[in-house]
Amino acid sequence: MIHNDVLRSVRYMLDISDKKVIEIIKLGGLEVSLADLVGYLKKDEEEGFVFCPDEVMAHFLDGLVIFKRGKDESRPPQPIEVPVTNNIILKKLRVAFELKEDDLHAILKAAEFPVSKPELSALFRKFGHTNYRPCGDQLLRNFLKGLTLRVRG
Numbered sequence: 001m002i003h004n005d006v007l008r009s010v011r012y013m014l015d016i017s018d019k020k021v022i023e024i025i026k027l028g029g030l031e032v033s034l035a036d037l038v039g040y041l042k043k044d045e046e047e048g049f050v051f052c053p054d055e056v057m058a059h060f061l062d063g064l065v066i067f068k069r070g071k072d073e074s075r076p077p078q079p080i081e082v083p084v085t086n087n088i089i090l091k092k093l094r095v096a097f098e099l100k101e102d103d104l105h106a107i108l109k110a111a112e113f114p115v116s117k118p119e120l121s122a123l124f125r126k127f128g129h130t131n132y133r134p135c136g137d138q139l140l141r142n143f144l145k146g147l148t149l150r151v152r153g
Contacts, residue, residue, distance in 0.1 A: 001086055001137040001140050001141060002044075002051065002052070003040075003051070003052035003056070003057040003084065004040050004041070004044070004049075004051065005141075006057065006089055006140075006144070007021070007040055007041060007052055007057070008041055009144040009148065010060075010064065010093075011041065012148065013144070013147060013148040013151050013152060014151065015152070018034060018037055018038065019034070021037060021041075021060070022034065023063075023067075024060060024063040024064055024067045025037075025060045025063050026063065027063035027066045027067055027071075028058070028059030028060060028061070028064075028066070029059055029062070029063075029080075030055065030056065030059035032056060036050065036056075040052040054082040054083045055080065055082060057084045058080035058081060058082055058084050058088075059080060061084070061089065061093075061096070062078070062092070064092065064093075065095050065096045067096075068096040068097060069095070069096065069098065085134070086135035086136065086137065086140045087124070087127075087134060087135045090123055090124070090135050090140060090143060091124060093143075093144075093147065097147065097151075101117070101120065101121075104120055104143075105117070105120065106146075106150075107143060107146035107147050107149075107150055108120075108139075108142060108146055109146075110146040110149050110150065111142040111143065111145045111146030111149070112142075113138075113142035113143075113146070115139070118131075119133065123135050123139075
């Protein structure tokens with residue numbers, strides 16, 4: 001899934017303004033201009049569309065965790081993870097929204113995309129682990145849809 005779709009989905013889910021998105025990215029440690037953000041939020045067929053780079057998405061996800069949960073002063077800042085895969089997006093959203101395994105199953109079930117417990121746990125394994133499974137675009141899209149239903153009601 002392209003990062004622009006994730007950015008638009010989370011922005012809609014939280015019902016936040018462009019300026020708030022810029023603040024969230026800044027919380028993650030990166031300055032982004034309003035003009036750049038507007039390009040990222042456009043649909044791919046619109047004029048002025050700009051692909052959202054991995055670096056911006058990584059800082060947005062880290063900023064989202066801080067925005068939703070607060071900054072943990074006891075831990076040193078973590079280095080950003082690039083390239084940003086669907087698995088990393090899923091992990092960061094899980095942390096930001098403080099979701100447990102049962103919450104994840106409920107979210108995917110609400111999006112009419114049920115996943116078994118072993119399949120779901122494989123998505124959160126470290127890359128290279130024997131049971132690691134890459135997260136597909138369809139699963140991430142349905143997860144975002146179900147999370148939006150949960151957050152927006």
